[in-house]
């Protein structure tokens with residue numbers, strides 16, 4: 708499909724702009740979200756028509772008009788074609804996620820990472836998800852593993868509202884516990900030494916919130932899933948750079964830990980990557 712999109716756009720974009728189009732749209736439920744180097748209405752309409760003609764399930768095409776930014780990780784989206792709506796239900800690995808794409812963060816590109824984490828969770832674990840959004844990681848864990856509880860924190864009241872709806876949709880009532888507030892405060896006041904596993908899926912805050920994540924782990928130890936970005940030229944090893952970065956952050960805090968296991972989550976720009984380190988803390 709991306710080849711066909713590029714072919715349609717070759718009539719309205721320069722070859723340099725066309726080079727940036729690859730990988731430039733996501734489908735969330737029945738909404739397609741496109742990112743384009745040139746935001747002219749002709750280009751946007753051509754791209755939207757190409758997507759709608761190929762993906763019959765897509766009912767709406769939106770253009771991403773700003774980068775994802777701010778604490779709530781939101782972006783500005785403008786309507787191009789189809790139904791004028793921003794709310795949808797996205798399905799992945801047997802889970803359904805209701806989301807308003809202008810009011811909450813959601814990325815279908817994390818679906819395999821969500822499933823990967825779910826497969827790591829052992830029966831009866833207590834999990835703390837520090838940046839839970841509409842509940843995607845938490846619900847995947849509740850559906851595909853057998854956790855005791857997944858405490859799921861988000862500072863956005865709207866994200867928590869959608870999380871509550873998603874808990875109902877996926878029937879994980881007693882497993883996923885939504886908590887509204889700053890994860891540092893909530894962990895400090897209510898979740899000290901309770902967790903076998905802590906998820907930190909907000910790379911922009913991982914370093915700052917690491918001491919707090921560690922304080923949520925049981926005294927006997929547990930896993931931290933530490934998300935971050937790293938730059939690596941073709942001549943460098945991303946895994947080695949990421950491993951040293953995480954090890955240094957833990958060493959500074961005087962923590963005993965096993966060798967961080969690094970996984971590349973996705974590429975985020977030329978030579979930039981989002982990675983996750985799975986670290987066992989003793």
Ligand SMILES: C[S@@+](CC[C@H](N)C(=O)[O-])C[C@H]1O[C@@H](n2cnc3c(N)ncnc32)[C@H](O)[C@@H]1O
Pocket residue numbers: 778779780812813814817837838839840841842843844860861862863866888889890891908909
């Ligand atoms: C990148 S999103 C995570 C999305 C989610 N894990 C997923 O898979 O869709 C980060 C989330 O962290 C929330 N957030 C930002 N700062 C926070 C804080 N201090 N405490 C709790 N949640 C926070 C945002 O509202 C946002 O929903």
